[in-house]
Amino acid sequence: MTIKQISIFIENKSGTLLKVLNVLKEANIQIIASTISDTVEYGIYRIICDKPTEASNLLKQNGISSITNDVFAIELDDTPGQAATAIQNFSEAGINISYMYSFLVGCKGILIMRTNDTDKTQEIIKLKKMKTYDLA
Amino acid sequence: MDDKSPYLHPEFETLSREDIQKLQLQRLQATVKHCMNSPFYKKRFEECGLKPEDIKTLDDLRKIPFTTKQDLRDTYPFGIASVPLRQCVRLHSSSGTTGNPTVILHTQKDLDEWANQVARNLWMVGLRPDDVFQNSSGYGMFTGGLGFQYGAEKLGMLTVPAAAGNSLRQIKFIKDFGTTAIHAVPSYVTRLYEVMQEQGVDPRRDTKLKVLAIGAEPHSEEQRKRIENMMGVKAYNSFGMSEMCGPGVGFECKEQNGLHFWEDYYIVEIVDPETLEPVPEGEIGELVLTTLNREAMPLLRYRTRDLTRVLGHSCPCGRNHVRLDRMRGRSDDMMVLRGVNIFPIQIEKILMQFPELANNYLITLTTDEDNDNMTVEVELEDMFTDDYARLQRLNKDVTRALKDEILLTPHVKLVAKGTLPVSEGKAVRVVDKRKVYQ
Ligand SMILES: [Zn+2]
Numbered sequence: 001m002t003i004k005q006i007s008i009f010i011e012n013k014s015g016t017l018l019k020v021l022n023v024l025k026e027a028n029i030q031i032i033a034s035t036i037s038d039t040v041e042y043g044i045y046r047i048i049c050d051k052p053t054e055a056s057n058l059l060k061q062n063g064i065s066s067i068t069n070d071v072f073a074i075e076l077d078d079t080p081g082q083a084a085t086a087i088q089n090f091s092e093a094g095i096n097i098s099y100m101y102s103f104l105v106g107c108k109g110i111l112i113m114r115t116n117d118t119d120k121t122q123e124i125i126k127l128k129k130m131k132t133y134d135l136a
Numbered sequence: 137m138d139d140k141s142p143y144l145h146p147e148f149e150t151l152s153r154e155d156i157q158k159l160q161l162q163r164l165q166a167t168v169k170h171c172m173n174s175p176f177y178k179k180r181f182e183e184c185g186l187k188p189e190d191i192k193t194l195d196d197l198r199k200i201p202f203t204t205k206q207d208l209r210d211t212y213p214f215g216i217a218s219v220p221l222r223q224c225v226r227l228h229s230s231s232g233t234t235g236n237p238t239v240i241l242h243t244q245k246d247l248d249e250w251a252n253q254v255a256r257n258l259w260m261v262g263l264r265p266d267d268v269f270q271n272s273s274g275y276g277m278f279t280g281g282l283g284f285q286y287g288a289e290k291l292g293m294l295t296v297p298a299a300a301g302n303s304l305r306q307i308k309f310i311k312d313f314g315t316t317a318i319h320a321v322p323s324y325v326t327r328l329y330e331v332m333q334e335q336g337v338d339p340r341r342d343t344k345l346k347v348l349a350i351g352a353e354p355h356s357e358e359q360r361k362r363i364e365n366m367m368g369v370k371a372y373n374s375f376g377m378s379e380m381c382g383p384g385v386g387f388e389c390k391e392q393n394g395l396h397f398w399e400d401y402y403i404v405e406i407v408d409p410e411t412l413e414p415v416p417e418g419e420i421g422e423l424v425l426t427t428l429n430r431e432a433m434p435l436l437r438y439r440t441r442d443l444t445r446v447l448g449h450s451c452p453c454g455r456n457h458v459r460l461d462r463m464r465g466r467s468d469d470m471m472v473l474r475g476v477n478i479f480p481i482q483i484e485k486i487l488m489q490f491p492e493l494a495n496n497y498l499i500t501l502t503t504d505e506d507n508d509n510m511t512v513e514v515e516l517e518d519m520f521t522d523d524y525a526r527l528q529r530l531n532k533d534v535t536r537a538l539k540d541e542i543l544l545t546p547h548v549k550l551v552a553k554g555t556l557p558v559s560e561g562k563a564v565r566v567v568d569k570r571k572v573y574q
Binding site for chain 1: 516521522523524525527549550551552553554555
């Protein structure tokens with residue numbers, strides 16, 4: 001139901017992002033999805049990759065501070081309005097979404113999200129029979 | 137004193153070098169003798185086998201050990217006093233953020249002499265009893281408040297204790313009362329000017345201002361000139377420190393070529409902060425002051441930690457009291473921002489209270505226009521949240537906690553662990569990029 005996401009604190013200085021990417025590249029780790037959000041002075045770079053545990057250890061060895069979280073990965077059919085339906089389910093249950101981003105695998109849309117209430121989110125996913133995506 | 141006299145105390149101000157030194161020796165011997173009433177100095181003299189009679193010449197001053205701020209802390213609150221408490225009428229205390237606070241005691245005579253020094257300074261730059269003096273300086277424990285208040289009153293001016301802040305009201309006072317002189321920290325003068333502009337007030341056209349006294353925070357010559365151009369009047373540099381009394385210790389004359397330090401009140405030494413030996417005349421070193429006219433708490437060879445140099449002794453104004461350069465920095469890590477004294481340890485203490493933050497931090501001081509700004513970069517602890525809102529809340533909480541401690545709002549920047557410079561195993565804590573020291 002959930003997958004591992006690595007978040008990296010990135011200062012808005014050139015080179016920090018590149019350093020992260022190079023570390024992962026050298027270890028042959030594939031980034032499946034990533035998003036970067038920022039304020040004026042720092043950003044959070046969030047990645048979904050094929051070997052999260054290895055990636056996290058490597059980053060640490062290279063002095064890059066990161067955190068690994070479980071995030072929900074919801075699979076959406078390739079028809080219009082799927083995302084809206086999914087979000088509506090959560091919103092009706094009073095769940096707030098902290099952040100969300102999406103990517104495509106084949107012709108499936110994957111919605112990555114973190115909410116303010118993990119247990120309740122799981123409940124809704126089960127209740128509404130939503131499909132979830134797994135890396136394996 | 138006749139308004140036309142350039143000197144308020146000609147009998148002291150125009151002394152020759154020789155007579156200054158004669159007076160100094162006499163007063164030093166009396167001071168040292170009086171210090172034997174102080175438990176602290178009595179013990180200190182005994183420890184190094186020194187007797188008051190051993191001070192036979194001014195050079196003998198160098199036999200006396202230095203007094204440091206730590207000594208003041210160690211003897212907190214009344215351990216250095218040379219008179220019984222019942223003879224004291226005033227106490228000023230500095231904040232105790234880096235250990236015990238320090239306390240400075242005054243007898244009535246001390247307060248009168250303090251006021252005399254300030255009055256002498258204000259007279260020197262052309263102020264007379266007809267003038268209206270607005271003291272836009274913090275009051276309370278900050279000696280710039282009461283120090284200038286009593287000094288301006290002693291001179292005979294109508295004195296307005298406006299205190300700092302509330303610029304609209306300050307401007308109203310300036311206009312309504314016909315204020316001719318203001319004392320404030322330089323950054324506040326700039327602030328006043330900005331508000332004047334917003335209000336369509338032209339200081340040249342709409343006020344009677346003729347003199348500014350600025351001090352209590354380091355500022356460059358360039359900054360002074362800008363202030364003078366803004367306000368259309370002369371701005372004179374003032375030096376004071378609460379350990380000596382407060383403002384009054386040194387002040388620029390109309391030549392604006394260094395601050396005259398009053399040698400009938402103090403013996404000035406400039407020493408190498410490492411070797412503690414005197415530096416060659418004209419070289420930068422740490423200012424060391426010995427009080428010559430204090431009752432409650434005379435201080436012998438007090439290390440001020442301020443760095444400066446001797447510019448000369450004679451002056452076209454007719455005063456032979458030593459002229460010192462504006463302060464060039466500190467020999468310890470104290471920072472002076474907008475008139476507030478701040479030690480890195482205060483910042484560190486606050487940062488350590490946040491488990492989300494790591495130990496490494498960097499303080500950068502900059503000047504934008506005429507305002508001093510502080511940026512505090514601090515590393516995040518490894519395990520941090522990936523939640524933006526929490527990061528921003530942390531940023532805000534740290535900013536607020538620092539503000540409560542240092543009374544200024546720093547710009548807090550969270551940075552990733554391992555990104556701040558560490559040199560030779562010892563972290564660089566403060567980078568001062570302000571123009572004043574360049
Ligand atoms: Zn002069």
